[in-house]
């Protein structure tokens with residue numbers, strides 16, 4: 610079955626051209642710093658985003674963890690969104706492995722963390738309290754693009770209060786394409802940025818953490834401790850470089866297809882369109898019909914993820930074309946017409 614898989618943009622498979630780039634990659638032992646393709650990827654992203662250094666890692670989870678552990682020491686605290694990936698979807702790694710206390714803050718509907726609440730959460734310097742060291746933001750957050758003016762205000766607050774500022778930019782390029790700005794215009798507000806190449810950008814594996822040379826040195830050490838030192842990873846880095854060269858601008862197509870999907874579902878009785886954000890469409894359908902809907906969509910070759918979020922999240926990506934979107938709309942139509 611040729612599935613239209615809307616569960617996530619992580620399900621993309623490498624294109625033939627990406628596979629060819631992987632086959633041709635020059636490689637070496639990256640623990641010795643000798644993989645030329647890994648080095649090229651790290652320098653490329655650090656340069657593009659305006660940082661001194663980069664570190665190639667297997668996952669966004671590890672990239673965020675290494676960032677938190679490099680900014681914070683045992684007994685330090687980071688301020689983070691209550692619905693942020695680093696806090697909620699990474700197994701509590703910062704606390705488990707870094708002895709870093711999270712201070713979660715409720716998000717505003719646009720995904721931002723209200724800065725008055727952030728400021729109020731910063732602990733005084735006193736032995737009673739954990740030492741607040743870092744503010745972590747996420748862009749995009751559930752597909753939402755944080756406003757540029759907000760990033761500047763967060764930067765100002767962090768500077769004024771002596772906090773470091775980390776961005777979980779798993780989908781940084783979706784935000785940049787939407788804002789119509791180079792990714793570095795967003796990244797430049799931060800002290801470190803984690804980018805996923807394995808989501809909408811379409812690489813099979815990999816994230817890159819960028820920051821100062823000193824921060825990345827610490828992160829490299831923690832990566833080894835976490836078992837993430839790898840060897841001829843250039844074959845994977847080649848896929849990531851290919852993605853950066855050929856699959857960034859096309860994110861706009863994913864956003865256009867998400868918009869078409871939202872438009873097609875908007876008028877259906879029984880479907881409530883809750884939001885359209887970059888490559889994600891959020892809809893509510895009657896809870897009691899969810900399993901039945903899932904089975905109906907599978908018959909039509911459409912996969913969705915149910916029971917993970919309170920609402921349905923439908924995600925477009927490299928492997929969903931125009932015909933795929935029309936197939937999804939048609940399948941929803943026959944279900945809700947019946």
Ligand SMILES: *Cc1c(COP(=O)(O)O)cnc(C)c1O
Pocket residue numbers: 667668669670671673694695747749777779780805807816
């Ligand atoms: C996917 C994701 C991550 C982590 O990526 P993995 O590679 O799955 O570990 C981090 N943050 C956000 C916002 C993500 O969507």
